[in-house]
Amino acid sequence: MKIATYRIGDAAAKIGVIVGERIVDITSVAPDMRALFEGGPEAIERAAAKSAEGDGTPMADVHLMAPIRPNKFFHTSGNFVEHEEDSKQVGFSHPIKPGIVFFQNPDAIIGPDEAVVYPSHLTSELDYELELCVVIGKDGKHLTPEQAVDLVGGYTIFNDVTARDIQRREMSNGVFSFCKAIETFSPLGPWIVTPDELMNPRDLSMQLRVNGEIRQDSHSGRSLFSIPEIIAYHSPMGFRTGDLLSLGTVAGVAGFSTDAASLYLKPGDVIEAEIEGIGMLRNPVVSWEEAHGAPPPEPVDLLALADS
Secondary structure: OEEEEEEOOOOOOEEEEEEOOEEEEOOOOOOOHHHHHHOHHHHHHHHHHHHOOOOOEEHHHOEEEOOOOOOOEEEEEOOOHHHHHHHHOOOOOOOOOOOEEEEOOHHHEEOOOOOEEEOOOOOOOEEOOEEEEEEEOOOEOOOOHHHHHHHEEEEEEEEOOEEHHHHHHHHOOOOOOHHHHOOOOEEEEEEEEOOOOOOOOOOOEEEEEEOOEEEEEEEHHHOOOOHHHHHHHHHHHOEOOOOEEEEEEOOOOHHHOOOHHHHOOOOOOEEEEEEOOOEEEEEEEEEHHHHHOOOOOOOOOHHHHHHO
């Protein structure tokens, strides 16, 4: 099934199952996406049965939203060797080895067609990162890969928008998070695809385009590890139903190109992140002024304050 969070006009958000070009309301099964997964397999089965009962609403008449608001958003990296190989082209400050993890900011999540706001007062190197993202379907911790299979509730698309100049400064201290956690930097969607519909998540083409130009073009099978292995490795931190786990990006980010300056995102760009079997996540980039109707605020520089 493809399950989405949506609204019609100014009405409250609903969840529904996409059937062809229509969406069937399943909020009688669960009020939101996290609650649906918390209901377990029985709730998923009832959602499937409910989706077969009615004609639903045309997709053209609804506004899709970010499919889920997680409790925790595990962000992993280093799973695709090609991303590190790209980084060597530009002498990136740190290696990108397997096992990297940090927590993404759930409040930075936006949905399909929502705008990534370019904070020009903070960065001049706005980048994109196409990633497959797992929705955790049940609680679990200290798992083997064989046990971790049961935690996969579904899959969605994540665009890990990153301020590379901020990232380099952060990584000089050995950690990074702020560069990826700014408001609107986490486009997610357009919906969640359940495992029964996406039988082999290691056999998916992955492509990201900016204004129709292909920037990232790869395949999920190039990951060093299976999804159960990645889940199991990080499971000592403990997963809760409805958590998200991103799986790292593939080759082709702007910041690791020898011509990075010409590839960084700018206001007016449109990003299309597409993964086979899931769909396409589209987001425009807008200026701070367009988004907020005012010039950006003066940034706070902690380094300058520390030296004063």
